């Protein structure tokens with residue numbers, strides 16, 4: 001299958017969905033699904049970078065996810081903190097730059113500090129970027145950019161606007177992968193996905209492994225991207 005991937009995306013976004021349903025199908029609490037979902041994240045991230053993809057964005061917690069039970073929210077934050085701690089040495093060894101998209105100020109101190117530490121340690125790396133969207137919503141991100149630009153004189157161009165987004169300097173998202181059968185964006189990188197290809201799979205996130213990634217990349221490499229041309 002490998003040889004069928006003739007064109008690679010530069011930037012892949014994953015909407016990691018279906019953890020709750022994965023757990024429910026096993027009569028387990030939703031938090032168990034989040035645990036299993038967290039366990040597969042690095043396998044996918046490293047497979048992407050090993051194949052030569054430059055940037056990976058992961059949707060981990062949306063601005064809308066605050067409406068979930070507090071216990072579930074706390075579990076997700078705890079898993080993210082553990083994930084960053086567990087892979088801190090790997091990020092340095094593999095020269096992966098970490099950025100976080102989203103408002104960190106609303107996060108628990110431990111998670112915010114872990115994010116800030118790993119962002120600081122990896123900021124000089126440039127060949128691979130891992131972008132984790134935490135407390136992220138695309139509308140909030142766009143409004144934040146508008147507010148950053150407020151008071152500035154003259155017209156704002158696309159490039160300048162892009163530089164005020166969390167993803168400043170990253171290529172646009174070429175491929176969005178959403179697991180669990182839902183076919184929607186749920187406030188994920190609206191600006192950056194203007195010309196993305198969208199790959200939807202019924203597979204639930206905890207079951208998404210390298211084989212499923214390969215399927216998505218093969219599918220992507222068969223797309224005819226026209227960007228408005230002919």
Ligand code: IPE
Nearest residue numbers: 016017018019020021022060
């Ligand atoms: C995605 O899985 C993870 C987060 C939103 C944090 P869900 O928790 O949304 O799982 P489902 O969609 O309820 O199955």
Ligand code: IPE
Nearest residue numbers: 015016017059060061062186
């Ligand atoms: C999107 O999943 C957010 C993340 C994966 C973090 P949701 O499960 O929150 O999205 P909806 O509610 O199905 O749109």
Ligand code: MG
Nearest residue numbers: 017018019020
């Ligand atoms: Mg969901």
